[in-house]
Amino acid sequence: MGASSSVDGGVGAPGRVNRRPPPPARDAHRVHGMANDEVAPDWPALSDEEAASVISRVRDGEGLGDGADSCVVWSSPRPMSAAALVRTARGEVFVKRHHRRVRGPARLRVEHDFARHLRDRGQPVARVVRFADGDTVFRRGEFVYEVHEKVTGVDLYREAPSWYPFASVAHAHAAGEALARFHGAARDFRAPATPPGVLMTSTDVVASRDPVLALEDLVTHRRALARALASRAFADEVAQLLSAPLRAAAPLVARLETQWGHGDWHPSNLTWSAPDDPARVVGVVDLGLANRTNVVHDLAVALERSTIDWLDLEGRGEVRADLAATDAFLDGYEAQRPLHPGERRALCAVVVVSHLEFALSEVEYFADVVRSTANTHLAYDGYLMGHVRWFAGSRGDEFIAHLRRRWD
Numbered sequence: 532m533g534a535s536s537s538v539d540g541g542v543g544a545p546g547r548v549n550r551r552p553p554p555p556a557r558d559a560h561r562v563h564g565m566a567n568d569e570v571a572p573d574w575p576a577l578s579d580e581e582a583a584s585v586i587s588r589v590r591d592g593e594g595l596g597d598g599a600d601s602c603v604v605w606s607s608p609r610p611m612s613a614a615a616l617v618r619t620a621r622g623e624v625f626v627k628r629h630h631r632r633v634r635g636p637a638r639l640r641v642e643h644d645f646a647r648h649l650r651d652r653g654q655p656v657a658r659v660v661r662f663a664d665g666d667t668v669f670r671r672g673e674f675v676y677e678v679h680e681k682v683t684g685v686d687l688y689r690e691a692p693s694w695y696p697f698a699s700v701a702h703a704h705a706a707g708e709a710l711a712r713f714h715g716a717a718r719d720f721r722a723p724a725t726p727p728g729v730l731m732t733s734t735d736v737v738a739s740r741d742p743v744l745a746l747e748d749l750v751t752h753r754r755a756l757a758r759a760l761a762s763r764a765f766a767d768e769v770a771q772l773l774s775a776p777l778r779a780a781a782p783l784v785a786r787l788e789t790q791w792g793h794g795d796w797h798p799s800n801l802t803w804s805a806p807d808d809p810a811r812v813v814g815v816v817d818l819g820l821a822n823r824t825n826v827v828h829d830l831a832v833a834l835e836r837s838t839i840d841w842l843d844l845e846g847r848g849e850v851r852a853d854l855a856a857t858d859a860f861l862d863g864y865e866a867q868r869p870l871h872p873g874e875r876r877a878l879c880a881v882v883v884v885s886h887l888e889f890a891l892s893e894v895e896y897f898a899d900v901v902r903s904t905a906n907t908h909l910a911y912d913g914y915l916m917g918h919v920r921w922f923a924g925s926r927g928d929e930f931i932a933h934l935r936r937r938w939d
Contacts (some may be wrong), residue, residue, distance in 0.1 A: 573610070573611075573901040573903070574611075574613040574628070574630075575613070576603070576606040576613065576615065577603055577606065577613055577614070577615040577617075577626060577628060578603070579601070579602045579603055581628075582598075582601055582602065582603050582615060582617045582626055583598040583599065583600075583601040583602070584598065585598070585626055585669060585676045585678065586598035586601045586617065586619055586624075586626075586678070587599075588662050588663055588669050589660055589661070589662055589663070589678060590661050590662060590663045590664075590665070591663075592661075593621070593660050593661065594620070594621045595619040595620055595621050595624065595660070595678075596619055596620030596621065597620075598619075600618075600619075600620060601617050601618060601619050601620075602617065602618050603615045603616070603617055603618075604616050604617065604618050604623065608690060609693060610693070611633075611730065611896070613627065613628040613629070614626065614627045614628070616681065622681070623681045624660065624678050624679065624680055624681060625657065625678070625679040625680070625681055625816075626676065626677075626678050627676065627677050627678075627679075628674055628675075628676050629674065629675050629676075629677075630673060630674055630900070631673050631674065631675060632673075632729065632900055633729055633730060633896070633900060634675065634730075634819070635675065636666075636668045636670060636675055638725055638728075639667070639668050639675060639677055640666075640667060640668060641722055641725060642818045642819065642821060643659045643667040643668075643677070644720075644722065645717075645720055645722065645791060645818055645821055646658070646659055646818055647659070648716075648717070648720045649713070649716050649717065649720075649815075652715075652716035653716065654712070654713060654716045654815060655682060655683065655684075655812075655813055655814045655815055656682070656814075656815050656816075656818070657679040657680050657681065657682045657814070657816060658679065658680045659677060659678070659679055659680075660678040660679065660680065662678075679816075682802050682813075682814030682815070682816055683802065683813055683814055684802030684803050684804060684812075684813035684814040685802060685803045685804070685805065685806050685810075686802050686803075687798070687802075687803050687806060687810075688798045688799035688801075689799065691798075691799055692842060693797070693799060694797060694836045694837070694841055694842065695797075695798065695799065695842065696798075696837060696838060696839075696840050696853055696856065697798055697837055697838070697853070697856045697860075698798070699808050700855050700856055700859040701808040701809050701810065701859070702798060702803070702808070702810065703837070703838070703853075703855075703856040703857075703859040703860040703863070704859040704860065704862060704863035705803075705809075705810060705811050705812050705863060706796070706797075706798060706801060706812060706833070706837070706860060706863065707833075707859065707860035707861060707862065707863025707864035707865075707866075708812070708863035708864065708866060708867050709801065709811075709812035709815070709863075710793070710796050710829070710830070710833060710864055711863070711864045711865075711866075711867030711868040712867055713792075713793060713796075713815065714790070714792065714826045714829065714868060715867075715868065717790060717791045717792065717793075718790050720790070720791045722791070722823065723823060724789075724822055724823035724824075725822050725823075727749060727753070727888060727891075727892065728892065729892055729895055729896045729899075729900060730819070730820070730889075730892050730893060730896050731820065731822065731888075731889070731892050732794040732795070732820045732822055732824065732832070732888060732889040732892075733822055733824065733888045733889075734784065734789075734824045734825065734828050734888070735749065735888065736749060736777070736887060736888055737777060737780050737781060737784050737828070737881065737884055737885075737887065737888070738781065738784045738785055738787075738789075738825075739781060739785075740781070740785065741781075742777035742778060742780070742781040743769065743773075743774050743777060743778070746769060746773070746777070746887075749888075749891070750765070750891070753895060755895050755898065755899035756891060756892075756894065756895040756898075756899075758898070758899070759894050759895055759897075759898035759899065759907060759911075760894070760911075763911065768916055772916060772919045772920065772923065773884070773887070773919060776880070776883040776884050776919070776922070777884055777887075779880045779883075780877070780880040780881045780883070780884055783873070783876055783877035783880050783881070784825065784827070784828070784877055784880075784881060786873055786877075787825040787826075787827055787873070787874065787877060788825060789823050789824065789825050790823065790824075790825060790826065791821060791822065791823050791824075792821065792822070792824050792825070792826065792828065792829030792832075793815070793818065793820070793821055793829060793833075794818075794819075794820030794821045794822055794824070794829065794832065794889075795817060795819065795820040795821075795832070795836070796829065796832065796833040796836075796837070797833065797836045797837040798837060800815065800816050800817045801814065801815060801816070802814030802815075802816070820889065826868075826874065827870075827874050827877045827878050827881055828881055828885055830861075830864065830878055831878055831881040831882040831885035832885045832886070833860065834857060834860060834861075834882055835882055835885050835886055835918070837856070837860070838852055838853045838854075838856045838857045838860065839851075839852045839853070839921075839930070840852075840853070841918070850921055850926060851926060852926065852929070852930040852933075854930070854933050857930075857933065857934070858937065861937065872938075875938045878934065879931055879934045879935050882922075882930075882931070882934070883919065883922045883927070883931070884919070886914070886915070886918055887915070890910065890911075890914050890915035890918070891915065893910045893914065893915075894907060894910045894911050894915060896910075897910050
């Protein structure tokens with residue numbers, strides 16, 4: 532397994548990224564670990580003092596006050612986050628802290644431009660707050676901060692581990708409908724793709740004419756990733772596990788129109804109209820993995836992360852797909868935006884490798900940024916290769932066959 536619902540950096544990771552002392556960690560703060568457990572965070576939680584200092588730099592017109600009375604009321608349990616709800620003079624806002632090796636100012640500004648584009652088209656995305664200099668990013672040494680208004684709705688999956696499956700078929704249907712609307716609003720956002728990097732999703736490999744060669748080039752040009760893979764039989768596993776599904780998907784993806792997607796669509800990145808069924812999606816958060824890909828890749832990521840119970844990979848070791856939730860999600864999506872035949876064929880192939888490029892970026896993150904050998908192993912063996920092996924087995928075959936039968 533891998534990934535988080537919020538991709539944020541922070542202060543305090545071990546290794547060379549620190550150039551100033553981290554703020555005091557909150558002793559009680561725990562985050563969701565890679566092995567479906569609770570662990571101490573790599574990025575310590577935002578302190579009251581740190582949050583107040585950030586709020587004090589917000590421009591006067593935002594009405595958040597001078598920060599003097601600001602305090603953290605909730606810290607995110609996402610394992611790659613330093614994020615918190617902060618009470619201010621105006622109410623609660625969401626503050627995120629990133630190390631520049633994870634998210635730099637330029638990339639954050641693209642996310643903020645995308646959020647503004649989506650809001651202008653009626654999407655329930657949080658508004659980004661501006662600082663006194665007019666920027667949406669505040670820099671302090673090696674770290675950068677952003678502040679978002681709190682989205683409306685009930686955060687039903689707030690404490691659930693990342694990639695926790697839908698709690699109900701109704702939630703899956705509502706999430707599918709909302710993603711189709713999101714794609715419609717995102718279609719005319721013209722920013723180019725952000726190049727592959729740490730904790731980034733992309734389709735540079737899966738959309739290329741020769742995906743295996745593109746994968747080799749990706750690893751070669753990302754030196755930290757190459758070092759992380761040097762002790763592994765990566766080339767052999769590519770040949771045995773990845774080359775066939777990549778070559779099956781690539782020509783189908785190459786025919787698709789590119790556009791920006793969310794990149795991390797699952798229930799903990801959504802807020803809901805009510806705590807019980809039926810509930811609509813009324814808020815969308817975390818554009819940290821948004822990029823120019825295509826709607827099929829975004830759909831595949833959503834299905835892969837939300838309808839397959841990967842958390843059991845570290846539990847019973849027997850992973851099952853929720854086929855009813857899969858159908859409900861796609862029913863909701865196609866009620867708003869029917870897939871054309873080429874997109875349907877591509878989805879059946881892409882879902883097998885939709886995690887590939889983010890998984891590699893996660894391996895690099897754990898190996899080179901936070902220097903966690905154990906999590907590097909989990910990201911590689913359990914997430915990158917473990918998911919491919921599952922799709923190559925009987926349960927994966929059943930899932931893909933179910934998708935194909937849906938449109939036969």
